[in-house]
Amino acid sequence: MDRHRQTPWHTLKLTEVYQALHTSEKGLADAEAVERLRKNGRNELCSKPPKTIPQMLKAQILDPMVLILIGAAAFSAILQEWTEAAVIFTIVIFNAIIGIVQEKKAQSSLEALRNMSTPTARVLRQGEESVISASKLVVGDIVILGDGDMVPADLRLIDSANLKVQEASLTGESVPSEKDAENILPEACPLGDRSNMAYASSIVTYGRAAGVVVATGMDTEVGNIAGLLDNQDDMDTPLKRKLNAVGKTLTVVGLIICTLIFAIGTFYHRPLIPQFLLAISLAISIIPEGLPATATIVMALGVQRMAKQNALIRKLPAVETLGNATVICSDKTGTLTLNKMTVTHIAVNGDFETGTTTPVESVAKQHPEVYRELVYASALCNDASIDPGRKGAVIGDPTEGALIYMARAFGIDHEELEDKYPRVFEQPFDSERKRMTTVHRINGKWTSYTKGAVDEMLPLCTHILTSEGVRFITEADRDNIAGLCLSMSKNALRVLGFAMRILPILPSDDDESVEFDMTFIGVAGMIDPPRKEVADSVRICRRAGIRTIMITGDHKATALTIAKELDIYRKGNTVISVEDLDAMTDDELDDAVKTTTVFARVSPSDKLRIIQSLKRSGEVVAMTGDGVNDSPALKAADIGVAMGVTGTDVAKDAADMILLDDSFTTIACAIKEGRRVYRNIQKVIQFLLVGNIAEILTLFIATLFNWAAPLLAVHILWVNLATATLPALALGIDPASKNIMNHKPVKSGTLFEKDLVRRVITQGIFVAAMTICAYWIGASIGSHVTGQTMAFSVLAFSQMLRAFNQRSNTEPIWVRDEGINPWLILSFVASAILMACILFVPTLQSSFQLTRLDGTQWLIVACLSLMSILQVEIAKIIKKSNHK
Ligand SMILES: Nc1ncnc2c1ncn2[C@@H]1O[C@H](COP(=O)(O)OP(=O)(O)OP(=O)(O)O)[C@@H](O)[C@H]1O
Numbered sequence: 062m063d064r065h066r067q068t069p070w071h072t073l074k075l076t077e078v079y080q081a082l083h084t085s086e087k088g089l090a091d092a093e094a095v096e097r098l099r100k101n102g103r104n105e106l107c108s109k110p111p112k113t114i115p116q117m118l119k120a121q122i123l124d125p126m127v128l129i130l131i132g133a134a135a136f137s138a139i140l141q142e143w144t145e146a147a148v149i150f151t152i153v154i155f156n157a158i159i160g161i162v163q164e165k166k167a168q169s170s171l172e173a174l175r176n177m178s179t180p181t182a183r184v185l186r187q188g189e190e191s192v193i194s195a196s197k198l199v200v201g202d203i204v205i206l207g208d209g210d211m212v213p214a215d216l217r218l219i220d221s222a223n224l225k226v227q228e229a230s231l232t233g234e235s236v237p238s239e240k241d242a243e244n245i246l247p248e249a250c251p252l253g254d255r256s257n258m259a260y261a262s263s264i265v266t267y268g269r270a271a272g273v274v275v276a277t278g279m280d281t282e283v284g285n286i287a288g289l290l291d292n293q294d295d296m297d298t299p300l301k302r303k304l305n306a307v308g309k310t311l312t313v314v315g316l317i318i319c320t321l322i323f324a325i326g327t328f329y330h331r332p333l334i335p336q337f338l339l340a341i342s343l344a345i346s347i348i349p350e351g352l353p354a355t356a357t358i359v360m361a362l363g364v365q366r367m368a369k370q371n372a373l374i375r376k377l378p379a380v381e382t383l384g385n386a387t388v389i390c391s392d393k394t395g396t397l398t399l400n401k402m403t404v405t406h407i408a409v410n411g412d413f414e415t416g417t418t419t420p421v422e423s424v425a426k427q428h429p430e431v432y433r434e435l436v437y438a439s440a441l442c443n444d445a446s447i448d449p450g451r452k453g454a455v456i457g458d459p460t461e462g463a464l465i466y467m468a469r470a471f472g473i474d475h476e477e478l479e480d481k482y483p484r485v486f487e488q489p490f491d492s493e494r495k496r497m498t499t500v501h502r503i504n505g506k507w508t509s510y511t512k513g514a515v516d517e518m519l520p521l522c523t524h525i526l527t528s529e530g531v532r533f534i535t536e537a538d539r540d541n542i543a544g545l546c547l548s549m550s551k552n553a554l555r556v557l558g559f560a561m562r563i564l565p566i567l568p569s570d571d572d573e574s575v576e577f578d579m580t581f582i583g584v585a586g587m588i589d590p591p592r593k594e595v596a597d598s599v600r601i602c603r604r605a606g607i608r609t610i611m612i613t614g615d616h617k618a619t620a621l622t623i624a625k626e627l628d629i630y631r632k633g634n635t636v637i638s639v640e641d642l643d644a645m646t647d648d649e650l651d652d653a654v655k656t657t658t659v660f661a662r663v664s665p666s667d668k669l670r671i672i673q674s675l676k677r678s679g680e681v682v683a684m685t686g687d688g689v690n691d692s693p694a695l696k697a698a699d700i701g702v703a704m705g706v707t708g709t710d711v712a713k714d715a716a717d718m719i720l721l722d723d724s725f726t727t728i729a730c731a732i733k734e735g736r737r738v739y740r741n742i743q744k745v746i747q748f749l750l751v752g753n754i755a756e757i758l759t760l761f762i763a764t765l766f767n768w769a770a771p772l773l774a775v776h777i778l779w780v781n782l783a784t785a786t787l788p789a790l791a792l793g794i795d796p797a798s799k800n801i802m803n804h805k806p807v808k809s810g811t812l813f814e815k816d817l818v819r820r821v822i823t824q825g826i827f828v829a830a831m832t833i834c835a836y837w838i839g840a841s842i843g844s845h846v847t848g849q850t851m852a853f854s855v856l857a858f859s860q861m862l863r864a865f866n867q868r869s870n871t872e873p874i875w876v877r878d879e880g881i882n883p884w885l886i887l888s889f890v891a892s893a894i895l896m897a898c899i900l901f902v903p904t905l906q907s908s909f910q911l912t913r914l915d916g917t918q919w920l921i922v923a924c925l926s927l928m929s930i931l932q933v934e935i936a937k938i939i940k941k942s943n944h945k
C-alpha cells in the first residue's frame with residue numbers, strides 16, 4: 062500500500078479519490094472487501110510482543126535471592142555435599158517453573174481481556190449500512206461517523222455536518238478542529254489543518270460525517286508515529302504496589318533476622334555452611350515474592366469471571382475499587398430500562414385541549430393526514446437506520462428507531478422520504494440542548510424539522526399547527542401541552558416534541574441556529590420497559606450498603622415513575638430536577654445528595670458536579686455513561702462504567718469498566734466479584750504470611766537458645782514450594798461467601814486491616830510453638846533426626862490444614878456457606894502426595910535427611926498439626942462471643 066501512503070488525499074477531488082481507490086460513494090462489494098482484507102491485513106496497530114518464556118526465565122534466574130541460592134548450591138557441590146546441592150538446585154528450578162507459569166497465566170488472561178474490547182465501525186458496503194469490527198475495515202470502505210466515535214482509520218471525508226474532531230493523540234492539540242468535506246487543500250497543508258481528512262485514533266466530539274478509508278492499520282498516520290504500542294503497564298495496580306511495598310518491608314525485616322540468626326549461630330560456633338544455607342533459605346521463604354504474582358492472578362481470574370457476566374474490566378485497579386463502592390449512579394435509558402423504545406401514543410393540535418393521546422396503532426389506519434407533519438418530522442429528523450440483515454434491528458439511537466417504526470405504521474418509509482427530500486442542513490442532537498434539527502426542501506420551501514425534549518422546545522415556539530392551519534401559540538396552549546406531557550410522563554412514557562419552521566433562505570454553516578420562531582406540531586410518547594431484574598439488584602445493593610442513584614436526561618415525572626417501579630426511590634428520598642440543581646450552592650447540594658435517589662433532566666456536565674459532591678461526602682462512586690460529554694464524569698468517578706451496546710467509543714475509552722449488556726444488574730454482579738477478589742486476596746495474604754512467620758520464629762528461637770536446628774534449609778524451601786503455592790492459588794479462587802453482599806462496603810486501603818495483622822501474628826506464633834514442640838518431643842523419644850522429621854511434618858501439615866480455616870475469619874471451619882472449593886481439596890491432595898514422596902520414598906527421604914516415624918510419633922504429629930486448626934477455630938469463637 063506504499064502507493065497510497067504517498068498520495069496527498071487532501072488535495073484530490075472526491076471523484077479522483079474514488080478512482081484511485083477503486084470504490085464509490087456506495088462502498089465496496091463484500092467480496093472485494095474480503096479480498097482486500099486478505100491482501101493488506103487487518104486494520105490494527107501492532108503491539109509490542111508480550112514477554113517471552115526465555116525472557117521470563119532470565120528474570121527469574123537473575124533474581125538476587127535465587128542467584129545466592131544457586132551460589133549456595135554450587136558451594137555445597139564444591140564441598141561435595143551432593144544431595145544438598147541437588148535438592149537446592151531442583152527446588153530452584155521448580156520455583157522458576159512455578160513463577161513462569163503464574164506469570165504466563167496472568168499475561169494470557171489480561172491478553173484475552175484486551176481482545177474482547179475491540180471497537181466497531183459503521184460501514185457502507187454496496188449501499189447497505191452495517192456495523193463491523195473496526196479491524197476488518199479496508200482501504201476504499203465508506204465509514205459513517207457520529208459523535209463520540211473514535212475514527213477507526215484514516216479517512217478522506219466525503220460528507221460532513223458540523224463535524225468537530227479532537228486530534229490530540231496525533232497533533233497534541235486538544236481543542237477539537239472543525240472539519241468540512243467540501244474543502245480541497247494545497248499539498249503543503251500540515252496534518253492538523255487538513256480539514257477534509259479524519260485520522261485514525263482521533264475522536265469525533267460533535268456532528269456527523271462519512272468518509273472513505275484511505276489507510277488502515279500501521280499505514281495510518283498514527284501507526285506511523287506510534288510505532289509499537291506498549292501494553293504491559295496496565296498490570297500495575299494500587300493493590301500490587303501495596304503488596305510490593307509490604308514485600309519490601311518483609312524483605313528488610315527478614316534479612317535482618319536472617320543476619321541475626323547467622324551472627325548468633327556463628328557466635329555459638331555452629332557449623333558455618335549449614336548456618337549460611339539456613340539463613341539464605343529463610344530469607345527466600347520470608348520474601349513473599351509469590352504474593353504480587355498470586356494477587357495478579359486472583360484479580361485476572363476475577364476479571365475473567367466478570368467478563369463472563371458481561372462486565373468488562375478495562376483497568377485492573379477497578380476490580381479493587383469495585384469492592385469498596387458505596388454509591389452507583391446509573392443512567393436510566395438502557396441501564397435501568399431495556400432501551401427497546403416503541404411509540405405508543407401521539408397527540409397533535411386538538412388533543413392538547415382535551416388532554417388525550419391517541420394510540421399509534423388505531424390512528425395509523427384511520428386518518429393519517431392530520432399527522433402528516435408529525436410523521437415527516439419523525440422520519441426526516443432522524444439519524445437511525447434499520448438493518449435489514451439483523452431482523453430489522455435499529456442502527457443508531459433506539460429513540461429514533463422507534464420513530465422510524467412509527468412512520469412505517471403510517472405507511473411512510475423513512476429512506477424513501479429522505480431520498481425525496483434530502484437533508485440540506487442540520488443541527489445534530491446533543492444532550493445539553495436536548496434537541497436536533499434538520500432542513501429539507503419540501504414543495505419548493507426550505508422546511509426545518511426539530512425534535513427534542515418538550516420543555517426545551519416550547520419556549521422556542523411562537524406558533525402551533527392546528528387542523529385549521531398555523532396560528533399563534535397561546536399561554537393556554539402551552540399549559541395544555543405541558544399538562545399532557547406531564548400525565549404521559551407519569552405513565553412512564555418518554556415524551557418527545559416536534560416542531561417545524563419554513564425558512565426564508567437556506568441557512569449557511571455559519572448560522573448560529575435555526576431553532577426559533579418554530580411552529581409546534583405535536584408530541585409522541587414511547588414506552589421503554591424497565592428491566593425486570595433491576596429491582597432485585599437494587600435491593601441487593603441496598604443490603605450491601607450501596608445506594609443506587611438514577612441520573613437521567615429524561616423528565617422528572619418519567620424518571621420518578623420508573624424509579625419507584627425499580628425500588629430506587631423510596632419514601633423519604635429526594636428527587637432533584639435540573640432547575641433545583643442549578644439553584645443549589647455546593648454546600649446545599651452536599652447536604653441534599655445524602656438522600657437523593659433521582660436526578661432528572663440533567664446534562665452530562667451536571668454529572669460531574671454530582672460526582673464531586675458525592676466524593677466530598679466520602680462516597681466511593683461508580684458512575685455510568687454513554688455519550689461524548691459523559692467522559693469527564695466517567696474519569697472523575699472512582700469507577701467509570703460505560704455502556705457496551707449504546708456507549709460511544711469515547712465513553713468506553715474513558716471508562717474503567719464496560720457493561721457488555723448495558724444492564725444495571727451487571728454492575729451489581731461486578732461489585733460482588735470485586736468484593737470476592739478483595740476478600741480472597743486477604744485470605745491468601747493471611748495464609749502465606751502465617752507460614753513465613755512460623756518458619757522464621759522457629760529458627761530464630763532455636764538459634765537464640767543455641768538449640769540444635771529443628772529444621773534444615775531444604776525443609777524450609779520444600780514447605781514453601783510444596784505446601785504453600787497450590788493452596789494459596791486455590792484460596793485465591795475461593796467462592797464468595799453468601800454473606801458477601803450482606804455487609805457494608807469495606808473502606809478502601811484496608812487490605813492489611815488490624816485484625817488481619819493480629820491474626821497473622823498470633824497464628825504464626827502458635828504454629829512456631831507447635832513446630833518447636835514437635836522437635837523436642839521427637840528428639841527426646843527418638844533422635845535429633847526424628848525431631849527434625851516431626852517438626853518438618855507438623856510445619857507442613859498444619860500449613861496444609863490451615864488453608865481450610867482461612868476461608869472465613871468468623872464462620873467455623875465446618876460451616877461451608879460458600880460451598881465446597883474443589884480446588885482447595887485438590888491442592889491439599891497434591892500437597893499431600895508431594896509430602897508422602899519425601900516422607901516415604903527411601904532415596905528422597907534420605908536426601909532430605911528425614912527418617913521413618915513410628916505410630917506414636919505419627920499420632921503426635923497429627924495432634925500437633927490439628928492443634929493449629931483448633932487454635933484458629935477457638936479464636937473465631939472467642940471473637941464472636943466478644944462481639945455479642
Ligand atoms: N435523538 C434525539 N433527538 C432529539 N431529542 C432527543 C433524542 N434523544 C433524546 N432526546 C431528548 O433529550 C433528552 C435527554 O436525552 P439523553 O440521551 O441525554 O438522556 P436520556 O436518554 O433521556 O436519559 P438517560 O440519561 O437516563 O440515558 C431526552 O429525554 C429527550 O427528550
Ligand SMILES: [Ca+2]
Nearest residue numbers: 392394614687
Ligand atoms: Ca443517555
